[in-house]
Amino acid sequence: MKYVDEFRDRAVAEKLxxxxxxxAKGGHDYYFMEFCGGHTHAIFRYGVQDLMPANVxxxxxxxxxxxxxxxxxxxxxxxxxxxxxxxxxxxxDMMRVPGTRxxxxxxxxxxxxxxxxxxSTMDALKIARDNxxxxxxxxxxxxxxxTPPTAVAVLQAEKEGLKNFSVFVNHVLTPAAIGHILDSEDxxxxxxxxxxxxxxxxxxxAVIGSKPYEAAAAHYQKPVVICxxxxxxxxxxxxxxxxxxxxxxxxxxxxxxxxxxxxxxxxAQALVDEVLELRESFEWRGLGPVxxxxxxxxxxxAFYDAEKRFEISAKQSRETKSCECPAILRGVKKPxxxxxxxxxxxxxxxxxxxxxxxxGACAAYWTYGRFRNKDQAKQTEIA
Amino acid sequence: xxxxxxxxxxxxxxxxxxxxxGGRAMAELIRxxxxxxxxxxxxxxxxDGALVALPPGRVVISTDSHVITPLFFPGGxxxxxxxxxxxxxxxxMGAKPLYLSVGFILEEGFPLADLERIVISMAAxxxxxxxxxxxxxxxxxxxxxxxxxxxSTTGIGVVPEGVKTSGDNARPGQAVLVSGTIGDHGVAIxxxxxxxxxxxxxxxxxxxLNGMIxxxxxxxxxxxxxxxxxxxGLAATLNEIASASKVGMxxxxxxxxxxxxxxxxxxxxxxxxxxxxxxxxxxxICEEADANRLVDIMRAHPLGENAARIGTVIADDAHLVQMRxxxxxxxxxxxxxxxxxxxxx
Numbered sequence: 001m002k003y004v005d006e007f008r009d010r011a012v013a014e015k016l017x018x019x020x021x022x023x024a025k026g027g028h029d030y031y032f033m034e035f036c037g038g039h040t041h042a043i044f045r046y047g048v049q050d051l052m053p054a055n056v057x058x059x060x061x062x063x064x065x066x067x068x069x070x071x072x073x074x075x076x077x078x079x080x081x082x083x084x085x086x087x088x089x090x091x092x093d094m095m096r097v098p099g100t101r102x103x104x105x106x107x108x109x110x111x112x113x114x115x116x117x118x119x120s121t122m123d124a125l126k127i128a129r130d131n132x133x134x135x136x137x138x139x140x141x142x143x144x145x146x147t148p149p150t151a152v153a154v155l156q157a158e159k160e161g162l163k164n165f166s167v168f169v170n171h172v173l174t175p176a177a178i179g180h181i182l183d184s185e186d187x188x189x190x191x192x193x194x195x196x197x198x199x200x201x202x203x204x205x206a207v208i209g210s211k212p213y214e215a216a217a218a219h220y221q222k223p224v225v226i227c228x229x230x231x232x233x234x235x236x237x238x239x240x241x242x243x244x245x246x247x248x249x250x251x252x253x254x255x256x257x258x259x260x261x262x263x264x265x266x267x268a269q270a271l272v273d274e275v276l277e278l279r280e281s282f283e284w285r286g287l288g289p290v291x292x293x294x295x296x297x298x299x300x301x302a303f304y305d306a307e308k309r310f311e312i313s314a315k316q317s318r319e320t321k322s323c324e325c326p327a328i329l330r331g332v333k334k335p336x337x338x339x340x341x342x343x344x345x346x347x348x349x350x351x352x353x354x355x356x357x358x359x360g361a362c363a364a365y366w367t368y369g370r371f372r373n374k375d376q377a378k379q380t381e382i383a
Numbered sequence: 384x385x386x387x388x389x390x391x392x393x394x395x396x397x398x399x400x401x402x403x404x405g406g407r408a409m410a411e412l413i414r415x416x417x418x419x420x421x422x423x424x425x426x427x428x429x430x431d432g433a434l435v436a437l438p439p440g441r442v443v444i445s446t447d448s449h450v451i452t453p454l455f456f457p458g459g460x461x462x463x464x465x466x467x468x469x470x471x472x473x474x475x476m477g478a479k480p481l482y483l484s485v486g487f488i489l490e491e492g493f494p495l496a497d498l499e500r501i502v503i504s505m506a507a508x509x510x511x512x513x514x515x516x517x518x519x520x521x522x523x524x525x526x527x528x529x530x531x532x533x534x535s536t537t538g539i540g541v542v543p544e545g546v547k548t549s550g551d552n553a554r555p556g557q558a559v560l561v562s563g564t565i566g567d568h569g570v571a572i573x574x575x576x577x578x579x580x581x582x583x584x585x586x587x588x589x590x591x592l593n594g595m596i597x598x599x600x601x602x603x604x605x606x607x608x609x610x611x612x613x614x615x616g617l618a619a620t621l622n623e624i625a626s627a628s629k630v631g632m633x634x635x636x637x638x639x640x641x642x643x644x645x646x647x648x649x650x651x652x653x654x655x656x657x658x659x660x661x662x663x664x665x666x667x668i669c670e671e672a673d674a675n676r677l678v679d680i681m682r683a684h685p686l687g688e689n690a691a692r693i694g695t696v697i698a699d700d701a702h703l704v705q706m707r708x709x710x711x712x713x714x715x716x717x718x719x720x721x722x723x724x725x726x727x728x
Contacts, residue, residue, distance in 0.1 A: 001646050010711045017711075047712015092653075119579060231710050347717075368714040370703065 007230030008046065016235045017051040023242050029055045032241055033181075033331050034199040035174065037064030037359020038229040044368035046231035056238060059195055059331040060361035062177055062286055063204075065142040066097050067329055067353040067360050070283045072317035073170050074099040077139050080168060081105075081113035084310045086135040088115045089124035093357040094141060098350055100317045121153035128157070128165040137306045141170045145203040147295065148268035151275040154297065154304045168306040169296050172282065174204050175212045176293035180284075182220045186332045193332045197241040199227040199234065202256050209264025213252045221250045228256040275301055285319075285353060286329025325352035328361050335362040342366060394495040402489065403523030416499055417519060420506040425482070425517045433517035435482055438541050445472035446537040454501070454531055457571045458586030462504035464662060465534040467591045468613070470512045474593035475609040475665065477548040477600060478540030482517040483509065485536050489521065490529030501532065512591035514538070545604045552607050553628035555698040558674035560667040562595065562681050563588070563689040565617050566645045569659035573652065585644050590663035595684040599667065602680055608668035611661070615719050618657040620666055621704045622718045631699025634706040634716065640689045658719045668696060 024030060034040055040060050043049060049058065062068050074097060081088040088105070095105045095117060109115040114134075118124050121138055128136035140150040150167060157165040178198065186193045200213055205226045213224045223244035227237035237255045244251060254260055275298060282294030297305040319325070323345070324338035335341050335354065345351035347363055354360035358367065394416065401408035418426070425433050449465040459467075466483065473480040485505065489498065509516050568587040573579055592611070600606060608628075612620035617639070625632050641656050649656045663686060669677055674692050681687030694706075704716040 001643055001650065004650060008710050010709060013711050045714060046708045046710040047714050048710070050712040051710075231712075367717045370701075370715050370717070 007232045021053045024053050031057045031194045031196050033059040033061045033195045035061040035063040036201050040364050041359050044364040048231050062329040064359040066357045068284045070285045075317045076312050078108045086137045089118045090139040092117050097353050097356045121149045138167045140167050143204045144207045147171045151271040154275050166304050166306040166309045171295045180290045197223040199237050200224045202228045205260040207268050210254050217252050223250050224252045226254045226256050286326040320351040323352035325354045335365040394499050398489045398493040420502045421516045440541040443476040443478040443540045448535040459589035462501035463508040465536045466508035469536040469538040470591040471611045473538040473540040474596045477546035478542045480514045480540040482539045485519045487521045488533040489523050491526040493531050548609045550624045551627040553668045553696045557696040559694040562665045562687040564640045564642045566656035566659035568662040570645045570648045588663035603673045606669050610666045616658040618716045625702045631697045632704045634694035637709045638693045
């Protein structure tokens with residue numbers, strides 16, 4: 001497949017692996033957080049870890065859109081469909097995420113709630129047009145990548161006078177999360193976890209550009225390389241990070257130049273600015289409340305805000321007990337550190353969000369990387 | 384590939400409750416539709432059951448129910464699927480499929496013209512697969528209690544002496560073969576789903592494989608395993624075999640045949656072709672020494688021209704299906720969890 005196969009080329013990968021191994025010599029360990037679930041997925045699906053020297057470690061970041069949505073917001077979405085009888089339109093990998101008492105959208109759907117999987121906000125608008133007597137709510141989740149389509153849907157609904165359409169906004173922002181992670185005690189000197197640099201978001205950066213990470217790179221003295229989602233992108237970015245560290249640089253570099261510019265997509269940014277504004281604080285699963293890290297609809301578009309159109313009840317939402325998703329999302333623990341991993345929690349029966357989406361660290365470990373754990377288990381036994 | 388010699392449907396109107404009521408309307412539907420297109424000496428006996436004589440050998444029985452949206456799709460329809468699916472299940476057991484029963488559950492309001500298209504397609508598929516539709520049944524459910532039409536088929540076949548294919552006999556060192564490109568059916572169906580329509584020339588691979596299997600077994604009677612990778616795709620079927628045989632497998636990603644357009648569609652839908660359904664492909668596990676010959680036999684058949692050897696059975700206590708990626712790494716090819724869901728970004 002043209003424009004894809006070139007970034008999965010084995011011969012290039014082998015050369016790059018040799019260069020990385022050479023550059024990484026010197027007795028240091030390197031810990032790089034790949035911010036996005038897309039990176040995690042690529043690392044596992046293509047076996048990138050096999051091509052890395054033993055002293056280069058990947059720390060999985062929180063950039064899996066369904067993973068960071070707090071249980072409470074998911075429970076609220078179920079309520080919109082169940083109590084208010086709305087048609088709830090959701091992206092696919094949200095469907096199986098367990099809420100309180102393991103209740104997911106798929107389970108609510110089986111119990112009779114009208115929940116529909118859509119591929120785009122345009123599908124949700126079509127459902128609203130086709131069902132003028134029903135309320136239709138789009139469950140808007142995701143990072144900056146999925147935010148512009150939400151803004152477009154609201155503008156389009158207004159243009160068409162679609163009175164039965166609204167949006168339940170849960171969009172979150174990447175740079176705020178990076179800052180929050182580095183501010184936490186986990187990553188303080190002497191803390192339990194360590195990050196030497198970031199593989200920065202790819203699709204997100206296509207929208208917001210590479211500029212928004214510059215302040216964090218300088219402030220925290222951590223190099224960032226904007227990194228595409230193909231396996232060669234990941235390897236090239238690792239090489240760029242190692243070189244920055246060896247040269248004592250902490251800059252934002254862009255490996256994903258075929259898509260990302262420093263300024264990003266200005267038109268998409270303008271659409272988002274027109275419709276959405278910063279929330280003072282928003283809870284992230286795993287990170288807790290993070291200041292200025294999420295968006296909501298502006299007052300001007302309040303008519304389309306599901307949180308204002310429907311009364312959403314206060315509820316006691318609960319994470320599954322002993323699920324380590326929060327620590328895994330912060331990069332402090334690995335999936336294999338969780339007692340539930342691979343025992344009660346598997347992709348067939350996920351206890352936490354990281355086991356649901358193929359971008360979640362637990363699902364990637366389990367689905368693609370289990371044999372590594374098996375080998376590790378064997379080594380432990382022998383030892 | 385439907386046989387249009389019967390011409391377009393002459394029926395008008397739609398299914399109503401009387402068509403399942405046992406009265407004159409039902410008899411008329413049977414006569415003008417099912418008997419007309421399915422007619423053969425066994426079915427035409429007109430009794431409550433079919434009386435048939437089987438050749439000597441062990442008998443295989445397999446049943447499958449078919450529900451699909453949309454009912455008509457590029458490369459096939461629910462009718463062809465219901466015949467080919469069961470013919471294939473019988474053939475994968477090493478048997479020559481002989482007779483089929485068909486059961487219809489029709490939803491009130493379903494257009495009779497569409498029903499006739501489906502029946503014509505079934506007749507053509509049965510003819511192509513050289514099987515006899517021996518008996519059938521029709522029920523009608525109220526509107527809203529079905530999805531247009533459900534078809535359940537059961538097949539009977541006889542296994543020749545010396546043949547013993549089974550999913551629990553794979554042994555380390557054996558070769559894993561596939562009869563052609565994977566994922567065609569699932570992507571063809573997705574391309575026509577209402578919420579997803581995209582333009583493509585991909586058609587379903589829906590086909591009966593008993594002819595090709597007969598050639599394979601004639602040359603190599605001791606084939607270990609034959610399976611059709613339908614729901615859950617290549618990955619699910621290989622995991623089933625690995626688990627039943629208590630072995631592992633090592634696949635070579637670069638050897639697995641995938642059409643570039645199927646690969647592209649999976650790429651933008653966020654799916655993995657290894658998990659996408661096929662309806663006209665088989666997986667064969669055989670002795671290493673027979674692998675090349677079986678690939679050649681499949682390639683000589685019109686339904687197997689892209690056949691390839693894709694991996695090897697290995698010893699593995701964890702019964703994992705692993706794959707050396709085209710990129711040079713290794714990964715597990717796991718069971719699928721529920722349905723494949725598209726990724727967000």
